[in-house]
Amino acid sequence: MVLAQLGGSISRALQQMSNATVIDEKVLNECLNEITRALLQSDVQFKLVRDMQTNIKKIVNLEDLAAGHNKRKIIQQAVFNELCKILDAGKPSFTPKKGKPSVVMFVGLQGSGKTTTCTKYAYYHQKKGWKPALVCADTFRAGAFDQLKQNATKAKIPFYGSYMESDPVKIAVDGVDRFKKENCDLIIVDTSGRHKQEAALFEEMRQKPDLVIFVMDSSIGQAAFDQAQAFKQSVAVGAVIVTKMDGHAKGGGALSAVAATKSPVIFIGTGEHMDEFEVFDVKPFVSRLLGMGDWSGFMDKIHEVVPMDQQPELLQKLSEGNFTLRIMYEQFQNILKMGPISQVFSMLPGFSAELMPKGREKESQAKIKRYMTMMDSMTNEELDSSNPKIMNESRIMRIARGSGRQVREVMEMLEEYKRLAKIWSKMKGLKFPKKGDMSAL
Numbered sequence: 001m002v003l004a005q006l007g008g009s010i011s012r013a014l015q016q017m018s019n020a021t022v023i024d025e026k027v028l029n030e031c032l033n034e035i036t037r038a039l040l041q042s043d044v045q046f047k048l049v050r051d052m053q054t055n056i057k058k059i060v061n062l063e064d065l066a067a068g069h070n071k072r073k074i075i076q077q078a079v080f081n082e083l084c085k086i087l088d089a090g091k092p093s094f095t096p097k098k099g100k101p102s103v104v105m106f107v108g109l110q111g112s113g114k115t116t117t118c119t120k121y122a123y124y125h126q127k128k129g130w131k132p133a134l135v136c137a138d139t140f141r142a143g144a145f146d147q148l149k150q151n152a153t154k155a156k157i158p159f160y161g162s163y164m165e166s167d168p169v170k171i172a173v174d175g176v177d178r179f180k181k182e183n184c185d186l187i188i189v190d191t192s193g194r195h196k197q198e199a200a201l202f203e204e205m206r207q208k209p210d211l212v213i214f215v216m217d218s219s220i221g222q223a224a225f226d227q228a229q230a231f232k233q234s235v236a237v238g239a240v241i242v243t244k245m246d247g248h249a250k251g252g253g254a255l256s257a258v259a260a261t262k263s264p265v266i267f268i269g270t271g272e273h274m275d276e277f278e279v280f281d282v283k284p285f286v287s288r289l290l291g292m293g294d295w296s297g298f299m300d301k302i303h304e305v306v307p308m309d310q311q312p313e314l315l316q317k318l319s320e321g322n323f324t325l326r327i328m329y330e331q332f333q334n335i336l337k338m339g340p341i342s343q344v345f346s347m348l349p350g351f352s353a354e355l356m357p358k359g360r361e362k363e364s365q366a367k368i369k370r371y372m373t374m375m376d377s378m379t380n381e382e383l384d385s386s387n388p389k390i391m392n393e394s395r396i397m398r399i400a401r402g403s404g405r406q407v408r409e410v411m412e413m414l415e416e417y418k419r420l421a422k423i424w425s426k427m428k429g430l431k432f433p434k435k436g437d438m439s440a441l
C-alpha cells in the first residue's frame with residue numbers, strides 16, 4: 001500500500017469510529033481490525049501488528065473510562081504512540097553539522113537508488129546553506145561516474161571521480177582530500193554496492209567516514225530486516241534512507257523492518273526527482289499518516305522558501321484566522337517554488353495526498369497558475385478582505401473579463417478560497433510549533 005493509501009485507511013478507520021454514537025468494544029474492535037488490515041497489506045510484520053493491537057486494547061480499557069472521557073482522543077493517542085513505537089529506532093550514530101567537514105559514505109545494493117539518493121541528500125543540504133560535494137567511488141559499474149556527474153551537474157554540486165582509476169579507495173581518498181581543501185562541509189562518497197568492497201573502503205580510507213548511510217529500496221517490504229542486518233555486519237551502518245516510498249505497496253513494512261534492526265531511518269525517497277526527498281522523523285511522520293498534519297515538515301518547507309522577514313508575519317496572520325485572497329495568492333507563489341505540491345499539501349491538516357494526487361502535479365500547478373492570473377485582476381480591497389461576501393456578480397464578471405477567463409472559472413477559484421479559508425479558520429489561535437516541537441498537536 002502506497003503511504004498515502006495506508007494513511008488514508010488508518011485515518012478513515014479512526015474517523016468511522018468517531019462517527020459512532022457510542023464507542024463500545026465492538027466499535028473499537030472494528031476500528032482496530034481495519035488498521036490491522038491496512039498495516040498487513042503494507043507488509044508490516046504480523047507479530048508487530050498483533051502486539052500493537054494487544055497494547056492498544058490494554059491501554060484503552062473501555063470499561064474503566066468513565067463517561068465524559070474523550071474516548072476518541074484516547075484511542076487516537078494510543079494508535080499514535082504504538083505506531084511511533086514500531087517505527088522508532090533511536091538516533092543516527094552521527095549527525096553532520098553545518099560548517100564542520102564531515103564525510104558520509106553511502107552503501108546499498110545496486111538499483112536501490114543509491115546514486116540518485118546521494119544527489120538528493122547533497123541537494124537537500126545545499127538548499128539549507130551547506131557546501132556539499134559528491135565523490136564517485138563506484139568503479140565497478142560502467143556508467144556510474146557518468147550518472148553521478150550528470151545528477152551533480154544538474155544540481156550544481158561539485159563532484160569528483162575518474163574514468164581511468166580502478167581503485168575505489170584511491171578515488172575516495174583523493175576526492176575527500178580535495179573537497180576538504182575546498183572547505184566543503186559535507187563530502188558524500190558513493191560506493192559500488194558490493195559488501196566486500198565497501199568494508200575494505202571503510203577500513204582503508206585515511207579519514208574514516210563519519211557516517212555510513214545504507215540506502216534501501218522499500219519494495220522488498222519486511223525482507224528489509226535481513227538486508228539491513230547483512231549490511232550492518234559488513235560495515236558500521238549509522239543511518240538508513242528508504243527509497244521509492246512513492247510507488248510500492250510495502251513501504252510501511254520496509255520502514256518497520258528497518259526499525260526492528262535498530263537502524264534509524266533519516267530520510268525517505270518519494271520519487272525520481274531531486275526534491276522528492278523528505279526528512280523522516282517518527283512523530284511528525286505518524287502524525288501525518290493519521291491525517292493530523294505534520295507541522296514540523298510544513299515549517300521546514302516554510303523556512304526553506306518563505307523569505308526570512310516574511311515568516312513571522314505569515315504565521316501571525318494565519319494564527320489570527322485571517323485568511324484573505326492575498327494570503328492565498330502569496331501561498332500559491334510559495335507553493336510553486338516549494339516543489340512537488342502534493343508533498344507540501346499532505347503536511348497540512350485537512351489536506352491529504354489524495355486531494356492532490358501524485359502524478360497529477362502538472363494539472364494542479366496549471367490550476368494554481370490559472371487562479372493566480374484571475375487574482376491579478378482583483379483590486380486591493382478584494383484581495384485584502386476576509387469577507388467572501390464582497391465578491392458580488394459584477395466584481396466576478398469584471399475579474400473574468402480582465403483575466404480572459406470564464407465566469408465559471410472565477411467562481412470555482414472563489415469556492416477553492418472559501419474551502420481553504422474554512423480549514424484555516426479552524427486554526428485560529430493555534431500556536432504554530434517551533435521546528436521539531438510537536439507538543440502543540
Ligand code: GDP
Pocket residue numbers: 108109110111112113114115116117243244245246247268269270271272
Ligand atoms: P543505484 O544503482 O543504487 O545507484 O540506483 P540508481 O540511483 O541508479 O536508481 C535506480 C532507479 O531507481 C533509477 O531509475 C532512479 O530514478 C530510481 N529511484 C531512486 N529513488 C527513487 C524514489 O524514491 N522513487 C522512485 N520512484 N524511483 C527512485
